[in-house]
């Protein structure tokens with residue numbers, strides 16, 4: 001199939017965020033001729049507005065296949081991070097020394113303990129290595145850290161870590177180019193049309209054609225997937241973030257909604273605002289997030305906030321990933337999840353080869369056909 005610019009392409013990926021970039025890189029690594037089509041700098045995207053956790057704790061409560069996929073991705077991340085650092089031309093800041101979920105009340109502690117028990121009891125899976133630790137054990141884990149008086153303990157997950165998501169994205173794009181792929185940002189795809197043995201993507205700066213198309217356009221995926229016969233319900237759930245100035249080390253391990261980067265900046269999150277369509281911040285939410293962070297780490301009270309932002313997560317009706325192959329138009333796929341950083345390694349090494357083979361059987365549990373009877377829920381993370 002011929003195409004402009006730089007074709008011919010075996011696969012075009014529509015959406016150059018966290019999911020699309022990982023898939024495009026993974027597909028190119030398998031030897032496919034790949035084009036990654038993305039919007040411009042003002043696009044609504046979570047890839048540049050997320051929290052950077054590579055997180056397994058509490059994921060998959062109610063879906064064993066998601067527990068397995070998340071764990072597998074975390075395992076792959078060790079090797080994957082070196083590969084992506086090589087492409088990015090710098091260390092992408094991946095660390096996996098364990099992650100925390102601070103509990104500010106006994107009820108929080110008990111709720112997380114119950115969740116761990118539920119995950120361990122799901123049949124046929126190896127749950128992440130999680131335990132509840134009390135305040136004394138937490139303090140022993142981080143003797144230099146001044147904990148707030150209300151901290152009663154934490155969930156500690158030994159498999160968890162974090163990464164700089166912007167360097168991750170840079171590495172995926174550089175890796176795609178190094179493998180001969182075309183990264184084509186700058187114009188949204190307005191339409192996708194099945195044509196002959198492939199697909200045409202319509203863009204203001206010229207059409208692109210390929211034999212296969214993968215729609216990974218985050219919150220815009222529903223509309224685009226419908227064009228290739230895939231019913232793909234994804235809705236936006238806004239998350240807000242704060243970053244502080246650089247500080248001396250306060251927090252040696254990343255935590256849910258609180259992490260200190262390698263550069264010393266403390267990132268404070270995060271909201272789950274269902275149905276919000278604008279990636280903006282609101283003063284009440286930022287105030288609540290900052291107040292909670294100070295209750296965990298009182299030294300943050302003196303820190304200056306440098307920046308805050310909002311971003312839109314793509315969320316499926318049950319909160320678990322959705323990977324679909326079109327029955328009406330074979331060769332078309334749609335992919336979305338709300339943990340694209342965590343799953344980046346699995347998307348590159350496991351999902352991309354399945355897409356290239358045209359067989360999503362190993363991912364059958366993630367078929368969006370399951371949504372027919374599902375009410376909207378919020379995930380634990």
Ligand SMILES: Cc1cc2nc3c(=O)[nH]c(=O)nc-3n(C[C@H](O)[C@H](O)[C@H](O)COP(=O)(O)OP(=O)(O)OC[C@H]3O[C@@H](n4cnc5c(N)ncnc54)[C@H](O)[C@@H]3O)c2cc1C
Pocket residue numbers: 014015016017018019020021037038039040043044045046047048049050051052053054055187188189190216217218219220238239240241269270311312313314335336337338339340341342343
């Ligand atoms: C506040 C917040 C915190 C988060 N924290 C974490 C975390 O700690 N760990 C984790 O694993 N995940 C986290 N996530 C989730 C993660 O960022 C998302 O799962 C991931 O970004 C989704 O990737 P995506 O490619 O589907 O969507 P996006 O990253 O949003 O990318 C979609 C892309 O599609 C493009 N696009 C849209 N329409 C078109 C079109 N018509 N034509 C061409 N391109 C188009 C957009 O420009 C964009 O580049 C967080 C998200 C948010 C918002």
